Amino acid sequence: MNTNYFFFAALLILGVGCNKIDSLTQFELQYEESVVIPASSVLNLPFNLFTPEMTTNSESTFEVNNTNKDLIEEILLTKLKMEISSPSDADFRFLESVQVFINADGLAELEIASLNPVPNNVGPLIELETAGNDLKEYIKKDEFSLRVNTVTDELLDEDYEIKVTSDFFVDAKILGQ
Numbered sequence: 001m002n003t004n005y006f007f008f009a010a011l012l013i014l015g016v017g018c019n020k021i022d023s024l025t026q027f028e029l030q031y032e033e034s035v036v037i038p039a040s041s042v043l044n045l046p047f048n049l050f051t052p053e054m055t056t057n058s059e060s061t062f063e064v065n066n067t068n069k070d071l072i073e074e075i076l077l078t079k080l081k082m083e084i085s086s087p088s089d090a091d092f093r094f095l096e097s098v099q100v101f102i103n104a105d106g107l108a109e110l111e112i113a114s115l116n117p118v119p120n121n122v123g124p125l126i127e128l129e130t131a132g133n134d135l136k137e138y139i140k141k142d143e144f145s146l147r148v149n150t151v152t153d154e155l156l157d158e159d160y161e162i163k164v165t166s167d168f169f170v171d172a173k174i175l176g177q
Contacts, residue, residue, distance in 0.1 A: 027065045028078075029139065029168040031056075034085065035148055037160040046151045051164065053143040067172035075136040079167040080113040082148075084124040086161045092122045094154035100128060100164070101149065104141040112146075112166075139168060 033051040062068050080100060084090045097116035101109045112135065113128035138144050146164060 049148040051146040069140040071173040074171045080128045096151040096153040099149040101147040104138040104144040
């Protein structure tokens with residue numbers, strides 16, 4: 001009977017210990033870029049906006065977190081927000097839908113987040129629904145870019161500058177293990 005209690009206690013301690021060790025190799029990455037939605041004269045037609053290439057600095061980021069790109073198990077997009085920087089009094093009611101795709105050299109483009117439809121009561125900040133794809137191959141590259149595909153349902157009389165913030169969860173093995 002005592003061996004059963006000992007075995008159960010050992011399993012419990014081992015399980016808690018493994019979760020604690022796992023948390024030491026998990027960290028967040030955040031990237032921020034801007035896109036401009038130009039003033040428009042057409043409605044209900046999709047158009048694409050491209051972010052400049054974003055340098056990942058993945059090698060140094062992984063090193064700071066005691067790992068390297070060969071030990072990355074998974075990278076997930078946990079949050080993608082879009083916020084209007086200008087005009088200052090604007091909101092996202094002009095959008096009917098939005099999709100965000102990730103691109104990196106040598107890899108196929110992949111949808112990572114979307115919002116369809118965009119609610120009519122939305123303000124200057126929206127959070128898109130993430131697709132849940134493993135993005136480790138994209139983030140391990142030196143650079144990646146985002147393509148934002150939007151459909152508007154209102155005419156825009158001026159350019160809209162949008163800040164795109166993406167948060168990634170990284171799960172890695174401990175360096176050398």
